[in-house]
Amino acid sequence: MAKRRRVPISASDDQPAGVVAAPNEAALQRRVVIEAVDPEIDGGRFPIKRTPGESVVVEADVFADGHDIVAAAVLWRVTGRERWNEVRMVALGNDRWTARFDIGELADHDYTVEGWIDHFASWRHELTKKSDAGQADLSSELLEGAALVRSALGRTQAAERRAALSKAADAIEDASSSAATRVATALSADLARHMAAATDRSQATRHDRMLHVLVERERARFGAWYEMFPRSAGTDPTRSATFDEAVERLPYVAAMGFDVLYLPPVHPIGRAFRKGRNNSTTPLPDDPGSPWAIGSAEGGHTAIEPGLGTLADFDRFVEAAKKNKLEIALDIAYQASPDHPYVKAHPEWFRHRPDGTIKYAENPPKKYQDIYPFDFESEAWPSLWQELAQVIEFWIGHGVTIFRVDNPHTKPFAFWEWALSGVHSRHPETIFLSEAFTRPKIMRRLAKAGFSQSYTYFTWRNTKAELTEYFTELTSTPVREYLRPNLFTNTPDILHEYLQRGGRPAFQARLILAATLGASYGIYSGFELIENVPVRADSEEYLDSEKYQIRPRDFDRADSLAELIHRVNDIRTNHRALQSDWSLAFHPTDNDQLICYSKRDAGARDLILVIVNLDPVNMQHGWITLPLAAWNVLPTQMIEAVDLLTDERYYWRGDRNYVRLDPQLRVAHILELSW
Numbered sequence: 243m244a245k246r247r248r249v250p251i252s253a254s255d256d257q258p259a260g261v262v263a264a265p266n267e268a269a270l271q272r273r274v275v276i277e278a279v280d281p282e283i284d285g286g287r288f289p290i291k292r293t294p295g296e297s298v299v300v301e302a303d304v305f306a307d308g309h310d311i312v313a314a315a316v317l318w319r320v321t322g323r324e325r326w327n328e329v330r331m332v333a334l335g336n337d338r339w340t341a342r343f344d345i346g347e348l349a350d351h352d353y354t355v356e357g358w359i360d361h362f363a364s365w366r367h368e369l370t371k372k373s374d375a376g377q378a379d380l381s382s383e384l385l386e387g388a389a390l391v392r393s394a395l396g397r398t399q400a401a402e403r404r405a406a407l408s409k410a411a412d413a414i415e416d417a418s419s420s421a422a423t424r425v426a427t428a429l430s431a432d433l434a435r436h437m438a439a440a441t442d443r444s445q446a447t448r449h450d451r452m453l454h455v456l457v458e459r460e461r462a463r464f465g466a467w468y469e470m471f472p473r474s475a476g477t478d479p480t481r482s483a484t485f486d487e488a489v490e491r492l493p494y495v496a497a498m499g500f501d502v503l504y505l506p507p508v509h510p511i512g513r514a515f516r517k518g519r520n521n522s523t524t525p526l527p528d529d530p531g532s533p534w535a536i537g538s539a540e541g542g543h544t545a546i547e548p549g550l551g552t553l554a555d556f557d558r559f560v561e562a563a564k565k566n567k568l569e570i571a572l573d574i575a576y577q578a579s580p581d582h583p584y585v586k587a588h589p590e591w592f593r594h595r596p597d598g599t600i601k602y603a604e605n606p607p608k609k610y611q612d613i614y615p616f617d618f619e620s621e622a623w624p625s626l627w628q629e630l631a632q633v634i635e636f637w638i639g640h641g642v643t644i645f646r647v648d649n650p651h652t653k654p655f656a657f658w659e660w661a662l663s664g665v666h667s668r669h670p671e672t673i674f675l676s677e678a679f680t681r682p683k684i685m686r687r688l689a690k691a692g693f694s695q696s697y698t699y700f701t702w703r704n705t706k707a708e709l710t711e712y713f714t715e716l717t718s719t720p721v722r723e724y725l726r727p728n729l730f731t732n733t734p735d736i737l738h739e740y741l742q743r744g745g746r747p748a749f750q751a752r753l754i755l756a757a758t759l760g761a762s763y764g765i766y767s768g769f770e771l772i773e774n775v776p777v778r779a780d781s782e783e784y785l786d787s788e789k790y791q792i793r794p795r796d797f798d799r800a801d802s803l804a805e806l807i808h809r810v811n812d813i814r815t816n817h818r819a820l821q822s823d824w825s826l827a828f829h830p831t832d833n834d835q836l837i838c839y840s841k842r843d844a845g846a847r848d849l850i851l852v853i854v855n856l857d858p859v860n861m862q863h864g865w866i867t868l869p870l871a872a873w874n875v876l877p878t879q880m881i882e883a884v885d886l887l888t889d890e891r892y893y894w895r896g897d898r899n900y901v902r903l904d905p906q907l908r909v910a911h912i913l914e915l916s917w
Contacts, residue, residue: 274312274357274447277303281723282453288690289454290723292345293463296822298455304357305337311367313360313441316341318353321454330438331355348670351455358446362390362437366429373425380421387428388414394440403436410436456666461501461644462673462694463726464821466757466811467571467764468500469733472508472550472559473530474767474793482530482549482792485559494797496566498804499811503563504571504646504764506734506789508556510538510547512579515602515611519791520777523611532789534575534648535612537582543633553640560641571644571675572637576630576653577603578614585614591626593617618654631661634672638665644673647693651678655691662692675728689725695762700729700755704740706837706856710828713759713839717826727823729760732769734789736782741774744858747905749774749803751854754910757810758841758852761823770803771795806887813886813912818843819850827872833864836901840915842873849873851883854910855903863902870897875917883913 279302281290292298304314314331331339345351369383391411395404413419413427427433475491476483495503511531518525525531536543546553560570578584584591585600592600592614603610616626634645650658665672676693678685689696703712716727731752732741741748749772756763768788777783786793797804814820819841829838835857842849855862870877883892887910903909 272445272447273306273308273310273359274314275303275305276314276355276357276447276449279355279449279451279453281720282451283690283720283724286451286453288724289350289456291456291458291462291694291726292351293458293460294345294348295460296463297342297344298351298353299340299342300331300353300355301334301338301340302331302355302357302449303337304331304339304355306357306359309364310359310361311363312337312357313363313438314339314341314355314357316343316353317356317448318343318351320347321350321352345455345457348457348459350457350670353453353455354451355449356443356446358441358443360438360441362387362394362441363434365390366434369425369428373429378421380425381417384414384421384424384428391433391437393442394437397442398440403439406432406436407440456692457670458666458673458694459671461569464761464814465501466499466814467502467504467728467730467762468495468498469504469506469730469764469766470495471506471533471734471767471788471793473533473547474788474795476792477794479792479794480528482547483794484549485551485555488550489559489562491797492563492566492568494804496568498770498807499815501567501569502571502644502764503568504644505573507533507536507573507575507648508546508550509533509536509543510540510545511535512538512581512612514580517612517790520785520787521783521790529790530792532612533573534577534789535579535610536575536577537579537584539581542578542582542584544636557640564641569644570642571646571673572642573648574634574645575648576616576633577648578616579612580614582614588622588625588629590620590622591616591629593620615652618657627657627660630657631664634661634665635668638669638672643669643671644675646675646677648677650676650688650693651680651684655687658688658693659691666692686721686725695726695728698727698729700727700760701732701736701738704738704856706831706834709755709759709837713826714828717823722824726762727760729756729763730766731756731763732766734766734784734787737774737776737784738782740858742776745774746772746801746803747855747858747909750806751856751858751905751909753803753807754810754852754854754912755837757814758820758850758912759826759839761821765807768793768795770807771797771799772801772803809887810912817848817850817886817914818846819848827869829869830867831864831901833862835860835862836864836866836903838866838901849915850886851913851915852910853901853903853913855905858905858909861902861904861906863900865898866901868894868897868899879917881915881917883911883915886912886914 283290300316304312306312316329316331317326319326329341329343331341334340365387372380388411391407394407398404410427410433414424472485472488473482475488511533512535516525516531518529540548546556563570595601600614603613603615662674673694676688676696678688679697685696699712703709716722775785777785825842827840831838835855836853837856838853840849840851853866877896881894883894
């Protein structure tokens with residue numbers, strides 16, 4: 243059997259064979275071990291995410307050999323600053339420790355964990371045990387403690403603390419005093435406090451990674467989005483509305499309580515291979531084409547579609563939105579029509595077939611002849627990356643700080659990490675929403691790479707089991723540290739079968755689910771008008787899709803959901819419990835067509851309970867079970883439940899309560915609970 247080779251602790255090239263070098267690395271004297279730090283994304287490769295006002299709760303395993311007492315702290319600072327702040331960790335048991343720190347400003351943060359042997363606390367613990375056991379002679383132990391106290395004098399400059407430590411050391415050494423008096427001084431809480439502030443950390447162990455917090459403004463965590471095609475904002479279906487006409491729709495959107503108005507691409511639309519109505523490949527002369535087929539003779543990604551107006555008109559539109567307390571989110575779609583100026587100026591940025599022609603986009607069996615993808619693997623990739631990053635900078639210069647990015651999963655992760663980190667460092671107010679309906683691990687990687695929010699599978703989660711499983715994953719696993727969901731009820735591409743068949747109650751239910759399960763959610767224009775006709779029975783595409791034609795609407799219809807949307811958004815604005823995701827908790831019901839969940843903000847004493855009938859056709863009823871113990875409610879206490887949708891009041895007692903929801907009358911309760 244071959245002998246295992248022992249690697250010396252420390253050695254030099256000229257070390258004689260067979261001689262073990264003396265350990266001389268200071269690190270080898272550090273006895274404390276730090277493991278399993280949480281949160282830590284991929285070993286610290288990626289940051290966690292927070293907004294100002296939120297906290298970071300850190301846990302770690304911190305332990306050492308032997309029986310000495312270990313102490314630990316979380317160190318944190320604003321990135322780039324020299325000074326570390328410190329929060330002492332408290333023991334959770336089984337060598338697990340925790341502490342928290344608050345994010346107080348819009349700036350990235352660093353954090354790590356440090357642990358050390360607390361020699362004074364270890365000595366104090368041993369002295370306590372000996373004293374409690376009635377050991378008569380403690381003189382040696384007391385002298386040892388006095389020496390520890392005197393050694394602390396060299397680790398503090400505070401005059402008051404130095405005086406207290408010196409006085410305590412004298413008293414502990416004073417053989418003329420009784421043993422009981424000396425022990426009482428040694429074990430006093432004041433001395434322990436002073437010694438903790440001047441503890442010897444020369445042999446402390448620091449976690450071998452500095453961890454990071456990506457800090458973004460509140461809108462990255464909480465907001466209501468409304469998607470609108472500005473070209474449909476007029477009354478004439480034969481021509482594009484202008485930005486000046488679209489300004490007239492802003493009060494309507496604001497009145498419903500939305501925070502963000504999201505616009506599809508507003509750039510010139512190519513004519514080559516332009517798509518006609520319902521994605522036809524034979525367009526009529528007046529068909530406007532898809533806004534995602536970007537680029538024409540009038541310009542590319544930094545130009546405005548002439549039918550909408552000019553760049554100056556866009557600037558006025560952005561300012562008008564701000565006056566209505568709306569932020570504009572602009573679509574970033576990194577692709578080009580065959581007419582885009584890039585095609586002639588930079589053919590090297592595109593992928594070519596063997597015959598020299600440029601490859602158009604495909605998602606078999608779908609073909610997008612009007613779109614050329616960029617080739618991120620071309621030899622000219624550095625100039626391509628620079629140009630695409632400059633597109634974002636251009637629109638930031640025109641007042642846009644929120645971007646919805648189209649199909650980011652078809653571009654390299656490295657590009658996003660490079661581009662978004664650069665933009666964030668220069669413009670920390672920017673927010674990026676990832677439109678990536680793709681595999682879970684790809685969605686997660688995009689979130690790690692720097693996207694503030696992500697589209698989700700919410701559209702395709704409709705049963706109680708599906709919703710419970712999915713949102714438990716999003717809000718109760720490590721995913722929540724870096725992926726923030728934005729729940730869209732529908733998009734120009736997606737009209738789910740549930741909405742196609744469920745009628746008005748289905749739209750009401752999905753609105754309430756999106757707005758209360760998620761702190762960020764969105765709807766696409768026409769949702770409030772119950773638009774639910776697919777292009778064919780087996781499709782999620784809309785009939786007469788607005789992607790390919792101008793669609794003026796009568797938003798004043800009596801059957802509009804606008805008033806309900808306003809009510810729901812008003813509830814969200816007034817209740818902090820609904821402004822974050824992490825407190826989401828599901829509660830049992832005895833009917834799988836009823837889903838029940840709550841959100842709570844302990845600081846604001848705000849508790850919201852939501853019950854939704856998932857069956858858009860039939861009345862459903864049953865019993866819900868509330869977690870009274872978790873809420874610190876006694877079974878005998880009366881709970882007042884105010885329905886924030888109707889202002890009705892219910893009075894409950896005990897953990898089981900009856901609910902009945904007829905979708906023709908009401909599909910849900912949003913209840914504010916108090917007792």
